[in-house]
Amino acid sequence: MLVRAWNSAEMSISRFLPDFAPIAPFSRLSESGILDSGSAPMSDAAVIEALRYMVLTRVFDDKATSMQRQGRFGTFSSVRGQEASVVGAASALDPKRDWIVPQYREFPALIRHGYPMENFALYFMGNPKGGIIPPEVNMLPMQISLAAQIPQATGLAWGLKMQGGDGVVITFFGDGASSEGDFHESLNLAGIVKAPVIFFLQNNGWAISTPRESQTAARSFAERAIGYGVEGVIVDGNDLLAVHEVTASAVAKARAGGGPTLIESVTYRTGAHNTADDPSRYIDQQELEKWQQKDPVTRIENYLRSKGIWNEELAKEMHDNCAEQVEVAMNIARNTPLATSDALFDHVYAQPPQRMLDQQVDWANRNGGAT
Amino acid sequence: MIEAIRECLTQEMQEDSRVVVIGEDVGVLGGVFRATDGLQAKFGKDRVVDMPLAEGVIVGSGIGLAISGLRPVIELQFLGFGHQAFHQIGQQVARLRYRSQGRHSLPLVIRSPFGGGVRTPELHSDAFEAFYTHTPGLKVVAPATAYDAKGLLAEAMASDDPVLFLEPLKGYRLTKDEVPDERYRVPLGKLRVAQEGTDVTLIAWSAAVNVAQLAADELSAQGISVEVLDLRSLNPLDIPGIKESVSKTGRVAILHEAPLTGGFGSELVATIQQECFYDLQCPIIRISSPDTPYPLGGVEDLYIPDVDRVVSEVGALARTSA
Numbered sequence: 001m002l003v004r005a006w007n008s009a010e011m012s013i014s015r016f017l018p019d020f021a022p023i024a025p026f027s028r029l030s031e032s033g034i035l036d037s038g039s040a041p042m043s044d045a046a047v048i049e050a051l052r053y054m055v056l057t058r059v060f061d062d063k064a065t066s067m068q069r070q071g072r073f074g075t076f077s078s079v080r081g082q083e084a085s086v087v088g089a090a091s092a093l094d095p096k097r098d099w100i101v102p103q104y105r106e107f108p109a110l111i112r113h114g115y116p117m118e119n120f121a122l123y124f125m126g127n128p129k130g131g132i133i134p135p136e137v138n139m140l141p142m143q144i145s146l147a148a149q150i151p152q153a154t155g156l157a158w159g160l161k162m163q164g165g166d167g168v169v170i171t172f173f174g175d176g177a178s179s180e181g182d183f184h185e186s187l188n189l190a191g192i193v194k195a196p197v198i199f200f201l202q203n204n205g206w207a208i209s210t211p212r213e214s215q216t217a218a219r220s221f222a223e224r225a226i227g228y229g230v231e232g233v234i235v236d237g238n239d240l241l242a243v244h245e246v247t248a249s250a251v252a253k254a255r256a257g258g259g260p261t262l263i264e265s266v267t268y269r270t271g272a273h274n275t276a277d278d279p280s281r282y283i284d285q286q287e288l289e290k291w292q293q294k295d296p297v298t299r300i301e302n303y304l305r306s307k308g309i310w311n312e313e314l315a316k317e318m319h320d321n322c323a324e325q326v327e328v329a330m331n332i333a334r335n336t337p338l339a340t341s342d343a344l345f346d347h348v349y350a351q352p353p354q355r356m357l358d359q360q361v362d363w364a365n366r367n368g369g370a371t
Numbered sequence: 372m373i374e375a376i377r378e379c380l381t382q383e384m385q386e387d388s389r390v391v392v393i394g395e396d397v398g399v400l401g402g403v404f405r406a407t408d409g410l411q412a413k414f415g416k417d418r419v420v421d422m423p424l425a426e427g428v429i430v431g432s433g434i435g436l437a438i439s440g441l442r443p444v445i446e447l448q449f450l451g452f453g454h455q456a457f458h459q460i461g462q463q464v465a466r467l468r469y470r471s472q473g474r475h476s477l478p479l480v481i482r483s484p485f486g487g488g489v490r491t492p493e494l495h496s497d498a499f500e501a502f503y504t505h506t507p508g509l510k511v512v513a514p515a516t517a518y519d520a521k522g523l524l525a526e527a528m529a530s531d532d533p534v535l536f537l538e539p540l541k542g543y544r545l546t547k548d549e550v551p552d553e554r555y556r557v558p559l560g561k562l563r564v565a566q567e568g569t570d571v572t573l574i575a576w577s578a579a580v581n582v583a584q585l586a587a588d589e590l591s592a593q594g595i596s597v598e599v600l601d602l603r604s605l606n607p608l609d610i611p612g613i614k615e616s617v618s619k620t621g622r623v624a625i626l627h628e629a630p631l632t633g634g635f636g637s638e639l640v641a642t643i644q645q646e647c648f649y650d651l652q653c654p655i656i657r658i659s660s661p662d663t664p665y666p667l668g669g670v671e672d673l674y675i676p677d678v679d680r681v682v683s684e685v686g687a688l689a690r691t692s693a
Contacts (some may be wrong), residue, residue, distance in 0.1 A: 060620050070448060081374055088434065090599075117603055122607070127473065128472065131470055131471055131472040132471075132472040132474070133471055133472070133474045133475075135474065136601050140467075140471070140475065141467070141470045141471045141475075145458065145462055145463070148431065148458060148459065148462065150431075151430075151431025151432050151434070151459065152430050152431050152432070152435040152436070152438070152463065153435060154428065154431075154434070154435060154440070155431065155432030155434055155435020155436045155437075155438075156435030156438050157435070158432060158435065158436065158439075159435060159436040159438070159439025159440065159441050160439050162391070162436075162439075162441065163439065163440060163441070165439075167614040169435075179384075180428055181425075181429065182427055182458075182459075185423070185427050185428035185431075186423040186428055186431070187422055188425065188428070189422070189425070189428050189432055192423060194421075209539075214427075280645045308384060309460075335637070345473075346472075347468055347469050347472050347473035348468065348507060348508050349468070349508065349532050350468065350476050350530070350531035350532045351530065351531070351532060353510075353606055353607035353608070354560075354607065354610075355607070355608065355610065356507070362447045364432060
């Protein structure tokens with residue numbers, strides 16, 4: 001009987017899929033920061049520069065979180081725990097020709113690409129001026145509607161390729177966003193048109209309070225790439241060198257016309273989802289502590305120490321420089337005048353309808369004088 | 372009308388190498404209505420692209436193509452399938468310019484047939500223009516004639532704002548009028564007086580304009596002079612043009628294929644009562660489909676307002692005492 005045949009063990013899915021074991025993430029550094037026997041994928045200077053972005057991120061996150069508690073900053077998502085993942089990916093890009101299509105937890109990637117830190121702060125303070133992207137900075141605005149940026153990144157990469165450019169696009173998203181249709185539709189299209197795009201999936205274990213196991217029954221996110229004819233890679237997201245190496249090779253492949261790559265960066269959100277979240281309601285304390293032991297900043301500092309080029313004094317100097325840089329940006333943001341009602345209307349259209357322009361005048365009159 | 376759209380696409384693609392056409396079956400087949408017939412043979416597979424069947428990424432990747440420096444024309448096979456792309460249209464296309472504070476304009480056009488009357492299978496024919504007119508940042512254009520289809524599409528393609536270009540399913544083959552060979556543009560936001568009259572202003576757009584004109588002809592035989600306005604674009608809306616007509620007639624009927632509640636007719640009623648209250652001699656009426664889902668083809672003639680219904684309701688309106 002047909003029904004019995006479908007239910008029988010002979011028709012189980014294992015007939016169609018190879019039963020491969022879980023793939024160990026690619027890594028270069030041991031948990032204590034010792035490099036394997038191969039050669040380092042980044043120069044020492046490049047590692048120190050990357051570490052600076054990681055420290056800058058930590059300083060900014062602490063400052064913004066403390067300002068949020070005082071009512072001086074809006075709801076905001078810190079990068080805590082994922083610094084190596086974001087910086088390792090960003091450090092493989094050439095800001096002059098490559099594009100970032102972000103989600104919202106990629107502060108250091110955006111700053112490295114040229115997005116002014118004060119604009120990032122203004123955005124989270126609720127000032128539309130924060131949305132200003134300088135003309136030479138190749139990025140799209142941060143995306144809050146999860147996964148909606150992925151088709152846009154795919155189209156952008158495809159368009160650059162069509163026009164003969166050699167730019168590559170990287171788009172960031174999480175394990176949660178990969179459940180959206182936009183993720184799947186985009187991988188499918190990117191595979192077909194060989195778009196020079198890198199899908200950088202940060203598997204940080206959580207979508208707010210929903211654990212990774214509730215997003216997919218697949219053994220890894222990276223293996224989903226197979227179904228779209230796209231190459232998938234898993235990397236240890238807390239290993240700066242490994243993330244950089246994998247991303248740099250995906251960038252080189254894309255630039256040479258080899259098409260897209262899905263990178264699953266396995267990391268852990270050791271902070272809250274955002275400042276409005278209370279992870280103590282759902283997170284396993286032991287698991288959290290386990291991941292805190294794998295702190296990506298400590299790990300890369302240990303690597304530099306193992307090479308004899310890092311000490312407490314240098315670390316303190318870097319931290320102080322970063323703190324100063326954050327202070328400057330926060331002061332600019334704080335001293336930026338509050339937006340007027342024009343901020344509701346400006347830039348909605350290239351050629352605005354008269355009706356909206358009439359409303360703009362009405363709003364300005366009601367809020368203290370016409371423009 | 373379909374020839375006018377195809378001619379416009381051909382001429383604009385010839386003129387501007389940044390124009391690319393993407394959509395389902397737009398290549399060899401030339402689109403299910405043949406709007407893109409021959410374009411792939413003329414301009415190649417890179418500029419006329421058959422997309423995988425996924426409206427979300429068709430529109431979403433169009434955003435990226437526009438940012439990369441191209442000027443995409445996206446075909447949504449039927450507006451009924453626009454639901455699958457609604458998050459990209461309503462939330463992303465319409466807002467990216469604002470969200471990036473002017474950095475990323477989106478010079479893209481989404482073309483889509485809409486409305487009914489041609490016996491499509493279920494879930495194809497829908498007149499959901501009001502979803503999109505309620506979406507700030509998106510311009511909505513709905514031509515009724517072949518002449519306007521060519522000129523408005525050229526204007527939409529030249530615009531740096533995203534435009535939803537709604538084409539009347541029923542008008543594709545039915546609507547025939549003179550179309551100049553050369554390139555020309557029709558500005559957005561200027562209505563067309565399809566027929567002059569003095570007793571009643573009958574406002575319509577897209578396929579409903581034809582119904583309005585046929586009704587106006589019959590009413591004329593009854594001694595009622597109907598002025599038919601073809602809005603051409605819903606956003607921007609030609610409010611001065613509407614005022615001019617209403618101040619002359621004092622009576623207004625609005626005709627659309629969409630369901631009554633929350634339809635674009637509601638917006639027009641509100642606007643007209645505010646702008647022209649003292650010119651009105653009687654309440655404004657709306658002639659629309661009922662507040663029910665678009666039905667199967669066998670009963671769609673009962674659903675969409677037809678000429679007889681318009682004649683009867685507008686006739687009664689003309690006879691209403693002031």
